[in-house]
Amino acid sequence: MLTNTGLVDYIGEAAGRSNGILEINSAGNAVMRVETTPTVSGNRKSIRITTQTQFNGGLVILDAVHMPYGCGTWPAFWTNGPDWPRGGEIDILEGVHDYERNQATLHTSAGCEIAARSSDALSISGTVISGTNCDVDATANQGCGIRADSAITYGAGFNRNGGGVYAMKWDTTGIAVYFFPRDRIPSDITNNTPLPDTWGAAQARWPAASCDPFRFFNNHHVIFDTTLCGDWAGGVWNAAGIPGQEESCARRTGVSTCEEYVRTRGSAFQQAYWEVRYVQIYQERS
Numbered sequence: 001m002l003t004n005t006g007l008v009d010y011i012g013e014a015a016g017r018s019n020g021i022l023e024i025n026s027a028g029n030a031v032m033r034v035e036t037t038p039t040v041s042g043n044r045k046s047i048r049i050t051t052q053t054q055f056n057g058g059l060v061i062l063d064a065v066h067m068p069y070g071c072g073t074w075p076a077f078w079t080n081g082p083d084w085p086r087g088g089e090i091d092i093l094e095g096v097h098d099y100e101r102n103q104a105t106l107h108t109s110a111g112c113e114i115a116a117r118s119s120d121a122l123s124i125s126g127t128v129i130s131g132t133n134c135d136v137d138a139t140a141n142q143g144c145g146i147r148a149d150s151a152i153t154y155g156a157g158f159n160r161n162g163g164g165v166y167a168m169k170w171d172t173t174g175i176a177v178y179f180f181p182r183d184r185i186p187s188d189i190t191n192n193t194p195l196p197d198t199w200g201a202a203q204a205r206w207p208a209a210s211c212d213p214f215r216f217f218n219n220h221h222v223i224f225d226t227t228l229c230g231d232w233a234g235g236v237w238n239a240a241g242i243p244g245q246e247e248s249c250a251r252r253t254g255v256s257t258c259e260e261y262v263r264t265r266g267s268a269f270q271q272a273y274w275e276v277r278y279v280q281i282y283q284e285r286s
Contacts, residue, residue, distance in 0.1 A: 005234075006074065006227030007262050008034070008046040016047055025275070029065065034073070034226055034272040039264050047274075048225035051281075056218055057170045059194055059282040062093070063185075065163040066275035068226045069155035071097050071249035072262045073272050074233040077166065079220040085109050085136045088217035089143070092168045092177055095154045096233040098252075100244030102153040104177040104204040107143035108134040112211035114144050125149050126203045134211060141231075146177075146204035147243075153179050153203070155244060159271075165189055169196045171284070175213050176202040194282060222281065224274060229258040 016022030021033045035045035060079065068075040076094040081087020089107035104126070106112065114132040116122055126146040134144035148154070152161045162182035167189070169176045178199055180186060188195045206213075227233070237258040240248040253268075255261040261268070 006230035007043045007259060008227050009043045010048040010225070011045050015045075019045060021045055022047055028277075030274070030276045032224060032226070032274040032276075034068065034228065034269045036266045036269050038266040040266070041263070044228055044262060044266075044269070046226050046228070048223065051222045051279075053281070054219045054221050055281055055283065056220070057172075057214065058284065059170070059196065059280075060092070060168045060222055061189060061194065061278075061280045061282070062166045063163070063277040063279075064166075064274060065182075065277060066159045066273060067093070067155065067163070068272040068274060069095075069098060069159070070268060070271055071253055072228050072233060072258055072265075072268070073097065073226060074228065074230050075226040075272075075274070077222075077224055079168070079222050081218050081220050087219060088112075090168060090170070090175060090217065090220070091143075091145075093154070093166050096236060097249050098155060098244050099242055100151040100153075100155055100157050102148040102179065102203070103129070103145045104148075105130070105143045105145035106134040106175065106206055106211070106216075107136050107141065108211070108216040110135045110137065112144075112206075112216045114146075115207045115210040122205050122207070123201055124203060124205045125201050134206070134216075144206070148179065148203050150179075151243065152181055156271075157244070163275075167194070167196070167199075169202075170213055170217065172208060172213070174208040174211065175206045175217070177204040179203045192280070222279060224276070226272060226274070228262045228269075234258040 032047040078091045091105040112134040130145040164181045167178040
């Protein structure tokens with residue numbers, strides 16, 4: 001994820017506002033778009049925003065009403081530490097193209113694994129899909145991913161349902177990712193008094209017993225970005241059979257490569273935007 005070879009140029013706040021790529025809309029929500037100029041010769045303009053604050057452990061909560069989707073897109077809401085991969089990476093909300101189900105993933109140095117492949121054993125609603133080893137060197141940077149079981153956790157389905165809340169809990173028990181659709185957000189979250197122990201099964205979980213959360217993860221920043229093509233989206237341009245992607249983007253668009261599509265189909269990226277109500281980072285009192 002850190003070096004994804006995407007076809008984007010990330011621009012700053014002033015340029016983003018002047019280009020209409022970054023704004024606060026009438027609802028008071030932050031909107032982060034991708035450039036929709038019909039044809040570009042190089043990369044498309046996009047936004048990558050990183051918190052100035054870094055943290056170790058705690059709770060990160062995202063409330064979004066819309067996220068990017070569509071062939072060629074690779075959006076992510078994630079956290080990252082220094083000296084990657086030694087500081088660790090936690091992908092909270094991520095996918096490509098027209099996928100329907102979120103994939104939460106850890107990327108680490110050697111020694112971190114998922115405790116089991118069984119969803120029941122992990123007490124999660126998702127499914128382990130890419131092996132249990134989180135080491136980027138051993139997995140060609142795939143890490144250890146867990147895919148959601150619901151078609152409203154990512155992309156068009158997420159947006160049609162009014163979005164929802166993602167929460168990432170990082171404490172001595174491990175790391176866990178939760179999702180709540182718009183109509184099922186717990187009152188403790190809306191009241192700004194989150195109580196994760198009352199939330200039930202997580203979408204994804206990596207127990208501390210097989211991956212020490214304070215050895216493999218430290219000094220994280222929260223990041224939003226939308227890249228185009230790159231290692232993942234470009235690499236599965238011709239792939240089919242993924243939930244929401246029963247037909248490959250190559251077949252669906254009639255364009256043989258992701259790169260050609262991104263450079264020549266600007267109007268296709270009208271829906272490639274984030275609309276975010278808030279991000280909150282909670283820390284336990286000492």
